[in-house]
Amino acid sequence: MKNALIIGAAGFVGNYLIDHIQNDCMWSIAVTKMAHEVIEKQGIKIYDLDIMDKDAVTVLLKENRPDYIFHLAAQSSVALSWKNPGLTIDVNIKGSLNVLDAIRELDYIPRVLLIGSGEEYGYVKKEEVPIDEQTTLRPGNIYAATKACQNMIGGIYAKAYSMDVMMVRAFNHVGPNQAPLFVVADFCKQVAEIERGEKPPVIRVGNLTAKRDFSDVRDVVRAYTLLMNSGIAGETYNVGSGNAIAIQEILDAIIELSGKEIAVQIDTARLRPVDVPLIEADITKLTETTGWKPEIALKRTIKETLNYWREKK
Numbered sequence: 159m160k161n162a163l164i165i166g167a168a169g170f171v172g173n174y175l176i177d178h179i180q181n182d183c184m185w186s187i188a189v190t191k192m193a194h195e196v197i198e199k200q201g202i203k204i205y206d207l208d209i210m211d212k213d214a215v216t217v218l219l220k221e222n223r224p225d226y227i228f229h230l231a232a233q234s235s236v237a238l239s240w241k242n243p244g245l246t247i248d249v250n251i252k253g254s255l256n257v258l259d260a261i262r263e264l265d266y267i268p269r270v271l272l273i274g275s276g277e278e279y280g281y282v283k284k285e286e287v288p289i290d291e292q293t294t295l296r297p298g299n300i301y302a303a304t305k306a307c308q309n310m311i312g313g314i315y316a317k318a319y320s321m322d323v324m325m326v327r328a329f330n331h332v333g334p335n336q337a338p339l340f341v342v343a344d345f346c347k348q349v350a351e352i353e354r355g356e357k358p359p360v361i362r363v364g365n366l367t368a369k370r371d372f373s374d375v376r377d378v379v380r381a382y383t384l385l386m387n388s389g390i391a392g393e394t395y396n397v398g399s400g401n402a403i404a405i406q407e408i409l410d411a412i413i414e415l416s417g418k419e420i421a422v423q424i425d426t427a428r429l430r431p432v433d434v435p436l437i438e439a440d441i442t443k444l445t446e447t448t449g450w451k452p453e454i455a456l457k458r459t460i461k462e463t464l465n466y467w468r469e470k471k
Contacts, residue, residue, distance in 0.1 A: 160185040162386075163224035165209065165257060166231025168195035170336045171273075175228060175379040176202065183383050188222045190231070209253035215260040226386045227270045229257055232305075235339045236277060237428075239301035250304035251311075258315050258323070269322045269386055272312045276329035276371060276398060276437050277302035287402075288440035291327070291394045298434045309394060316392035324389040326382065329398030329439045333375035333459055334466035342372070342463055345409055349416045350467035360421045361413070364428030366406040369436045371398040374454035384448035398439030399452050411460050 162179055164172055167189035176199050179185050190207035191197050197204050205218055209231050219227075232250050233239065239246040254272065261270060279289050280296035297303040309325045316323040336343040341364075351357045381397045389395065413420050444450055 160225040161222065162187050162226040162228065163219075163222055164189045164228045164230060165207070166229070167191060168197050169230065169234070170333075171331070171375060171379060172230050173197070173199075173335065174333070174375045175230070175382065178376070178379045178383060182380075185226065188224065190218065209256055210248065212256040212260060215256050216263060219260050219264060223264075223266065224268055227257075227261065227268050228382060228386075229254065229270065229272050231257075232273065234275075234301070236299050236301045237339060239299060239304070243300040246300050246304050250301070251307050254308045255311060258311065258321075261323075262315065262319050262321060267320070267322050269389075270312075270324065271382055271385060271389070272308055272323060272325045273382075274305040274309045274325055274327045274394070275302060276327050276396065276439060277434075278306040278309060278327055279437065280434055282434065282436060284436075287436060288400060288438045289396070290440040291396055291443055313392055313394070322391045324385055324391060325394040326385065326397050327394060327439075328378055329371035329373065329396070329437065331373045331375045331378040331397075332463060334462050336375070336463070341405060342408060342412075342460065343467070345412045346460070346464040346467045349412055349418070349420065349464060350470075352418060352420060353416060353468065354471070359418060360423050361409070362423050362425035362428065363405075363409060364425065366409060366422075367404060368434065369402040369404045369438070371400070371402050371437055371439045372408070372456055372459075373397070373399045373452055374456070374459040377452045377454050381444060381448065381450045384450050385444075388448045390447070393443075395444045395447065396439040396441050397444060398441055399456070400439055400441045402436060402438035403456070408460065411457065412464060415461055415464055 162185040168191035188203040233246045280298035332342040338344040338347045
């Protein structure tokens, strides 16, 4: 039986990845979390780990000797990266480097998947859409810059040290239990609060004209495990739906599901200093390598996310 290690498993994606591996991959699982985080899963090994402590990372890897390593630990909020760029750089670059160096010192070669972001592409020209993996990176925010750096370092380590490292650029992924730092969860949470009478029927929003590529998180983690089986060391793979949709359309769909009369108000605090107008993935490389394709419709994801916030009181 293969042994998988998920670094940074307490977050939104980590919980779904644990479920998918347990239900569909039948690998043994070890996971890490920060000391203050909680993971309520059965049948897995759980460790507290700060990826800024390289020695601790080394000890954990030597103890577990995982076949597969999913590196999810990150400061993943674009909004927070503007407010705290230092933290974002420390976790996303220095932390990832600690993980890679610890892996490099092992006496065997595990498969490693570094999780990046479609935000890395940044200022995409109209003629470059849909965006393939060869598109020039022009990061438009601090978070994107740190993930682009992680990607480049991963590629260098794969080549220079013959490490089995692959990278993904995951575009927006959404679903139930996502933190309201992210747009779909934020809108659904606000609407659920309006439905319960906890706030006036006014939803506060940022930039509604931006177009983003949204996928269900359950489709995304399935792509990650398929890449562990079929991906090529040193390569980067886009993970997305291949279809961009305006944030306005997401909002309209949520309000329609509510059936309430809800006013929309622009909140300047929610506007980013710089916002990229259009991000859409070309997922040909991923599909041809693994056979993966998205299966869960965005309408279903939005409905299930809204229902999650309706039940969460």
